[in-house]
Amino acid sequence: MALNLTRRNFLKTASFAAASVPLSKIVAHAEEGVSKTPLIPQGSFKDTRTVTGGICEMCFWRCQLVGKVRDGALMKIEGNPKSIDNGLSICARGNAGIKLLYDPDRLKYPMKNVGKRGEPKWKRISWEEALDECGKKLKATVDKYGPQGIAMFPHGASAKYPMHYFEHAVGTPNVSEASFFQCRGVRDYAWLSAIGGGPDENVDMANAKVIFALGCHFGENIHVSHTKKYLKGLANGAKLVIVDPRFSASASKAHIWMQIKPGTDTAMVLAMMNYLIENKKYNADYVDEYGEGFDEFKEAISGWTLEKAAKECEVPAAQIKEIADLLAANAPNVSIHPGRFSSWYGNDFQRGRALGCLAGMLGAFGVPGGWVKPKSPGGFGKIKWGHGHHEEVEALHREAEIYHQSPAGTPTDLIRDCAITGNPYPIKSCVVWGQNPIQTIPNQQKTIDMLMQMDFVMCVDVMPTDITMYADILLPEASYLERYDYIKKGTQWDLSAKQQQYISARMPLVEAGFERKDQVYICNELAKRMGNEEAIPVHTIEEMMDKMLQPAGLSIKKLIEENGIHLQPGKDPYGEFPDIIFYNEDLVDEGYSGAPTYVPIPEVPQGYLRLLFGRSPLHSFNRTQNNAWLHAAMPENPVWVNDKTAKQLGLKDGDRISLVNSEGVESGTTSHVMVTPGIRQDCVFMAHGYGTKNAAMTVAKDAGIDDQKLITIIAVDPETGCHGMRNNFVKIVKA
Ligand code: SF4
Incomplete structure (x- = not known):
């Protein structure tokens, strides 16, 4: 698939288009029938000013904000012009924060x-x-x-x-x-076992020649600065390889899209690594210098031929080879993305390790385009609660130790x-x-x-x-617009002209x-x-902030004087090369395999479809469902159904349906079908977080289908105890 990236084209893609609905249209639509009450306090508008220091929490990426405030009321949210992270950009959800602030359904009193x-x-x-x-x-x-x-x-x-x-x-x-056991914990601990540290998403996509991602939904899972790096990489000519059972927003931009069978990704990565070894296409210098246990690893994965993986993954062997060759030809300047939401099938720790090992074989660490460890500012004060003496509480911890690689x-x-x-x-x-x-x-x-x-x-x-x-x-x-909390710090070299570090802290834009x-x-x-009064570490939230900032020579007052963001010279992010643990003896001692291993997952039962779910660019799971603007732009979660499957089931685009899972649990609410060739025949996909039951959420109640209600089978990852949630199967019921 040819890559034709312009900003205009990018915004035209189906999944991203929803995020670019004009704000005026959203507002007009949202106000009809949602609330006649003025949500924003009215004022004389004489006192319009820009308040700096805001940090977004419509998702957890923490973009830096300013607020336009009139007579104490927040009228508009924008990116902080001083930001070298998100800059002036904020996403649809960030813009809609104002609707959270003044949502009439918000909790107001105890x-x-x-x-x-x-x-x-x-x-x-x-x-x-x-x-x-x-x-x-x-x-x-x-x-x-x-x-x-x-x-x-x-x-x-x-x-x-x-x-x-x-x-x-x-x-x-x-x-x-939830962020550990249902989301990224398994990724962090998998990479810890492969490179000795959590990966976060520190891949230098802006300078990559190839961006390789398994199930990462760039453009749907929007985190502004991360998305900017991805777009900058594509604009600079990076080839994009997306492995996903679904034609996602990122698949629509991909040079190679592999429509893999769900749960088989590790088999594909093992076959690529075996192919690179057999054909001497890996970075032998990096492996010799920084690799541990490579001979044992090589032996352990030697059975993974391209053909074997192709059969398992239901993809062409030639496509696996094409991807391996593309990565090898552009190594080490390749971004092997570690992913974010990674609790899928209960075999996720092994997939994470395999990705870390693949990056190691390509030497894709500490170099432009590879995985880098940004040198962020340090030296902040810690807020520590006094400890009690709690020997007796160790019982469950001991039980949890059956998962030796469990997150905190x-x-x-x-x-x-x-x-x-x-x-x-x-x-x-x-x-x-x-x-x-x-x-x-x-x-x-x-x-x-x-x-x-x-x-x-x-x-x-x-x-x-x-x-x-x-x-x-x-x-x-x-809310995050009315309170202080915690520092956002970082370093930037790939989105700005010079290497810089920043320190900011969430500050209120308006009073609570x-x-x-x-x-x-x-x-x-x-x-x-x-x-426990004697254990209290600080007495006010302002004291907490100043205590954290003080060792860095900062304070709330100083940050306000600096328009909410302190900038200082950065450091070269490149040149740090982690050891790659290809064969992990510690894991062997704990009873797991030393090398990454493929573990098959349950097949889809006859008459059912595998339930896949993911993010939408317009919502942060359930947290934003009641937001009138975001609801107006995406009021429910369409259920993606393959066109051939739809034909077999007598479904057409827009039909209203409910779902029932293989354990007999019914969705209870309905949504509409989106018929598309862009999903495997044995799967359905929907955005996560819809279908709330709480009548106090007057905008969101019963809107769309709650995927979580249908997830009754948990595939526990044996190494981490994290909850794989994609081994559930559903039938479609016409409403
Ligand atoms: S990505 Fe969007 S929702 Fe998330 S912090 Fe940034 S502006 Fe807010």
């Missing part, structure tokens, strides 16, 4: 559930009453069951401070971040099992901070069973979500409305009521 869990009736209460009840109930749990009687599900920057409180001062081991925290499914069975101990209180476990953790019924057996459930969030229906006490948090509070206030007040 609330007590005087109805049932799952069918709440909310009563407004004072902060004093809410905090007293939370403190009393959580303390009672600790007194009766020990600190391990509490489970915590955090997500996002504001959840870090309370997460560390519950981990260290309270001492519970039952802390589980405890696998979510293990916490649920422990809570439901009471084995090895009871978990009777639950704190949910910015996460929506109903729609992030597979097998919803199990999550509900866990919640229903709790003595106490508290949620802290900005918006209502499906989990907040199960809260006993629901606390309203200040109604009775919303920041995380330091809420958490400290809980700590006081739970008897």
Whole structure:
């Protein structure tokens, strides 16, 4: 496929086009029938000013922002002109942050559930009453069951401070971040075992000759500076290789698109590496200098011929060879992208290791286009909660050690099992901070069973979500536009003319409305009521920020004077070469294979289709579903169905359908079919995060199908305990 990249063409691609809907059109559409109430406070407009220091949290990439503020009301969000990261660019979701800020459905006051869990009736209460009840109930749990009687599900920057409180001062081991066990944790630990460090997404795509990605949805999973690097690479002439069962936005730009059978990627990578070895097309100098265990690795993968992999992956052997040759011819200046959301099939650790080894064989480290380790600014203050003495809480940790390569925290499914069975101990209180476990953790019924057996459930969030229906006490948090939190730092050499480093910190663009509070206030007040006052590390969020910034010679005041971003000279990012552990003896000692290994996954049962899901450029999973502008631009998640499959099933484009999975779980809500040749015949695809059940989300309720509801089979990755979620099968039911 020829590459014809101009910005205009890029914006015309089907998947990206939705992100480029004119804002005026979105606003007009959104305002019809959603709310007649003015969402933005009206004013005299005399006092328009630009407030700097904002950092976006419509997703977790943290783009740097400024706000146009009139009479205390935020009128518009833009990229910070001083930013060398995202620059002036923000994505559709970033723009729509203003609709989150003034969403009439937002949580405004502390609330007590005087109805049932799952069918709440909310009563407004004072902060004093809410905090007293939370403190009393959580303390009672600790007194009766020990600190391990509490489970915590955090997500996002504001959840870090309370997460560390519950981990260290309270001492519970039952802390589980969705970003680790359902998303990128398996990738991080796979690369750790291959190169001795987490990869993040530090591939120098802007300077690459080839960009190679397995299942990465550039253009759909938009992170502005990352997308810019990808686009810069393509504009500079990089060849793009996309391996994906679906004709994604990035596949539409690809020089080579391999429509692989789901779950077989590792077989393809092993065959490429074996081919490179047999034909002496790998970087022998790099391997000799930095490789460990290459002979054992070579032996272990020697059976992987192109033909064997082709049969397994259901792709032409010649295409595997073509990709291997393209990478070898352009090595070492090739970006082997580590991916982001990587918990797919329960064999994901092996795929991650194989990618790390492939990059090593190509010598694609520390060079333009390869994987680099950016030299970011350091020397920041740490905020540490005082530690309690918690020997007894080690039990679940020991159990979690069956997953020797487990990311930090405890696998979510293990916490649920422990809570439901009471084995090895009871978990009777639950704190949910910015996460929506109903729609992030597979097998919803199990999550509900866990919640229903709790003595106490508290949620802290900005918006209502499906989990907040199960809260006993629901606390309203200040949004990212109304509060300080955490530093964003980095280095930039590939998007700017010179090497520079930046330091910024999230600062409020407007004051918090109604009775919303920041995380330091809420958490400290809980700590006081739970008897942990002496462990409190800072007393206000401003003190926290200054304490972190002070060792770097900065403060909130100084950052404001510098328009929200401190710039300083950068350092050459190239020239750092990690050791590549081709054959990992530590893994062998733990009972795993020393070399990357392909593990087949279950086949699609007769009459079913494999359920694939992913990101949309217009939503950050469920978090943004109630946003009126984003909802107007993408009100539901079309179900991609192959044209031949659609014909067999008597479906046509636009038909309304629901789904039922192989365990009999029905989607409950409907969406429409998108008939396309751009997906394998045995799969369907949909965007993640739709189909909320919470009536308090008046825009999003019942819009689209909730993929998570249909994911009842979890394929646990044996090395990490992460949850592979693509081994679920569905049937289409015409609505
Ligand atoms: S990529 Fe978009 S949503 Fe994410 S932080 Fe940047 S502007 Fe916000």
